[in-house]
Each structure stands twice: as structure tokens, then as C-alpha cells.
Amino acid sequence: MFWRTSSPLDADDEEWQLDCxxxxxxxxxxxxxxxxxxxxxxTRAFFTPSEERGHAAASHYFRQVAAYFDIDAARFNLVPQEDSIDPVFGPLQVLQNAPREPAGTFSVSLGGAMTITYNPAIVPKPMKLITTFAHEICHPLLLSVSEEPPGGSEMEEFATDLAATFFGFGIFNSNTAASFTQYRDTATGTQGWSFERQGYLSPAERAFALALFIQARGQGVQEAGEYLDSGPLAYFRKATKYLAQTPSISSDLLAAHQ
Incomplete structure (x- = not known):
């Protein structure tokens, strides 16, 4: 008996994503x-590693990301945020609910000057840094459109997340959606694992977007599988199977925008 794979998204989320x-x-x-x-x-074929550190390294990656959007990186002011507060002051002193800087921000002045900021803590993590820059560069692109995204202005950040995959950065988007890292708390003498989420779309939503991007292009499934982490890969495989069983999803979408 042939069993159809169900959508990895609930009906409302899938409908919004297809509308977007x-x-x-x-x-x-x-x-x-x-x-x-x-x-x-x-890979090095897409991004040359930086031999520098700090802001010089961030600028190095930012220029490369901007080039994939056919945007001159010089149009933006790239600014590092202030260092995040370290919540551990000593063996018995921990600051509760310490504020954390976002991975990145985008702003535009009344005069039209565009500024992108980034958290210096992610500079040694090129995957997160590149994802952040791709997301922030999508902001002015989407703001150039007079029509609001599906769901209105309150869905702008979600649409920006999706746009990063739409412009080719789906593997980066999926691999940074959520991460688990080992930690050690010197104040309490404990250790374990911490969870961190970056962006707005869920891991399943990002994997669905990546699978749809690849199906629409007709190539890239094997490449994506090689570079996705285990968690995103599981979501991606389910989304890929679902879309393969319902080819009308991508064909109808593309036919409407030839």
C-alpha cells in the first residue's frame, strides 16, 4: 500500500508560506x-575564509554575502554591537535575566543611510554570521516593495526569514534555526546543554522553504543533504518527500509567476 507523507507544517503555516x-x-x-x-x-567555493579577526573578519564575510544579492556592501554602515553582558561575575555571583544582544539588526535613517549591526560574539561562527547578514540584507529588499507581505506588517520578520532562503541561503538558514551547545556554569559547578534559536521561522518551516526552493529549481537535493546538520536534515527529508508526492505545489506556484 502506498502511504502519502503528510506535510511537515500545519495547514495555516503552509498556506502562509506558499502565499509568501x-x-x-x-x-x-x-x-x-x-x-x-x-x-x-x-564551502570555500562560495566563501573565502578570513585571515583576520573582529570587525575586519565580519566585513570580509559581509562583502561576500552582499555580492550574492548583487548589492554593493558599501551602501551599508556595518557596525558591531556592544559586547553582551557576561552573566557570571564570579564563583557565587550570577546575573539573572541578563540582556542579550540580537544576532543582527537593520535600520535606515530619515536621510536614507542604512545600518546593519551584528553581535561580535558570532564573528568566530561564520555559519551564524553569514545567516545574520543574509537576513539583514533582505530587509531593505523587502522594504522596497510597496505591497505588504501576506499577513501584513506583523509578518515582516517571518517574510524576511523566508526571503533569505528564497535568495539561496536556505542551508545557512536551516542550520542556524536552532542549536544545542554544551555549557559549564562556574557559579554552581554544573554543566549541561543549552538551547539557542536564531530567527523567526521554525526549523520545520525553514526546511520546507529549502525543499521548495530546490524543487522549484529542479536540482540541489543531494547537495543540501550533504551540508545540513542532522536535525534540519530530518525536517528537510520529510519536506522533500512531501513535495515530491505533491508536485502541483511548486508547479502551480511557478506557473502563476512565469
């Missing part, structure tokens, strides 16, 4: 432009 894909296709080149986009991989 349609919105992005409508305003950014349609199906023809989407098919020509590259699946950006975390």
Missing part, C-alpha cells in the same frame, strides 16, 4: 529568476 513565496516571486523576478539562483553552500 508567491509574493516574493511576484516582486523579485518570478519563476525565471528563481531557477537561475544558486544554492549557496558553506
Amino acid at each position: 513565496w508567491g509574493w516574493l516571486l511576484k516582486h523579485f523576478g518570478g519563476a525565471a529568476a528563481l531557477r537561475k539562483r544558486s544554492l549557496i553552500l558553506p
Whole structure:
């Protein structure tokens, strides 16, 4: 008996994402432009490593990310945020609920000057840094569209998350959606694992977007599988199987935006 794979998303989330894909296709080149986009991989073929540290390294990666959007990096002021507060002051002193800086921010002045900030703590983590820059560069692109994304202005950040995958950064987007890291608390003498989430879309939503991007282009499934972490890979495989069993999802979407 043939068993159909259910969607990895609930009905409302899938409907919104497909509507948002349609919105992005409508305003950014349609199906023809989407098919020509590259699946950006975390390899030296796409990003040359930086031999410097700190802001120089961040600027090095920012220029490379901007180039994939065909945007001059010099149009932005790239600014490091202030260092986050270390919540551990000593063996018996821990600051509760210490504020944490976002991975990145985008702002534009009344005069039109655009500024992107980044958390210096993620500079040694190119995957997170590149994902952050891709997300923030998507902001001015989406703001250039007079029509609000599906769901209105309150869904702007979610649409920006999706846009990063739409422009080719789906592997980066999926691998940084959530992470577990080992930690040691010197104040209490305990150790364990901590959870961190970056961005707005869930891991399942990002994997669905990546699978749809690849199906629409007709290539890249094997490449994506090679570079996805184990958690995102499981979501991606389910989304890929679901879309393969329902090819009308991508075909109808592309047909409407030729």
C-alpha cells in the first residue's frame, strides 16, 4: 500500500508560506529568476575564509554575502554591537535575566543611510554570521516593495526569514534555526546543554522553504543533504518527500509567476 507523507507544517503555516513565496516571486523576478539562483553552500567555493579577526573578519564575510544579492556592501554602515553582558561575575555571583544582544539588526535613517549591526560574539561562527547578514540584507529588499507581505506588517520578520532562503541561503538558514551547545556554569559547578534559536521561522518551516526552493529549481537535493546538520536534515527529508508526492505545489506556484 502506498502511504502519502503528510506535510511537515500545519495547514495555516503552509498556506502562509506558499502565499509568501508567491509574493516574493511576484516582486523579485518570478519563476525565471528563481531557477537561475544558486544554492549557496558553506564551502570555500562560495566563501573565502578570513585571515583576520573582529570587525575586519565580519566585513570580509559581509562583502561576500552582499555580492550574492548583487548589492554593493558599501551602501551599508556595518557596525558591531556592544559586547553582551557576561552573566557570571564570579564563583557565587550570577546575573539573572541578563540582556542579550540580537544576532543582527537593520535600520535606515530619515536621510536614507542604512545600518546593519551584528553581535561580535558570532564573528568566530561564520555559519551564524553569514545567516545574520543574509537576513539583514533582505530587509531593505523587502522594504522596497510597496505591497505588504501576506499577513501584513506583523509578518515582516517571518517574510524576511523566508526571503533569505528564497535568495539561496536556505542551508545557512536551516542550520542556524536552532542549536544545542554544551555549557559549564562556574557559579554552581554544573554543566549541561543549552538551547539557542536564531530567527523567526521554525526549523520545520525553514526546511520546507529549502525543499521548495530546490524543487522549484529542479536540482540541489543531494547537495543540501550533504551540508545540513542532522536535525534540519530530518525536517528537510520529510519536506522533500512531501513535495515530491505533491508536485502541483511548486508547479502551480511557478506557473502563476512565469
